[in-house]
Amino acid sequence: MHRSIRTAVCAVAAVGLVFGLSACSEVSDAAKDKASDSVDKAVDGVDKAVNEEYEVTYEVTGKSIDSIQFAAGGGTATNPKLETVDKPALPWKKTVTLRGILPPSVLPIALDATGEAAVTCKIIYKGKPIAEESGKGLGAAGGCVAVSPIV
Incomplete structure (x- = not known):
């Protein structure tokens, strides 16, 4: 008799386990669908950010500046297209259009042997500075790099 009760209890437990696991798989599928939707939205956001263009203005002031190198647009975020201006007239100003996550820089x-060189740079986005640096002395380099303002 005890054996038949044990068998019945095991059968009920097995049926309960089967129904419980199938319910979990239903929830799991719903959770997968929700996660998939979130991933799709994130990918759409990255695609939009990567293709969106923005404009920044570089401003450089100082004394004895030999050259200015800047991200001019084009290239990639890890390998941007750079342009160089030798012996720039100061103050120097340049507006460029960049795309996506490309950082303005x-x-x-x-390179003034007298040590009197002075450099200040700014990156302006929508009328507000998003980066500003200064340097003085021999080999002064006041480089500015900012995170893409659309990220």
Whole structure:
């Protein structure tokens, strides 16, 4: 008799386990669908950010600046297209259009043996500075790099 009760209890437990696991798989499928939707939205957001364009203005002031190198647009975020201006007239200003997560950057370089070189740079986005640096002395480099403002 005990054996038949044990068999019945095991059968009921097995049926309960089967129904419980199938319910979990239903929840799991719903959770997968929700996660998939979240991933799709994130991918859409990255795609939009990567293709969106923005404009920044580089400003450089100082004394004895030999060259200015800056991200001019084009290239990739890890390998941007850079342009160089030798012996720039100061103050120097340049507006460029960049795309996506490409970081705006400007690097003025002053190689003045007298030690009187001075460099200040700014990156302006929508009328507000998003990066500003200064440097003085021999080999002064007051480079500015900012995170893409659309990220």
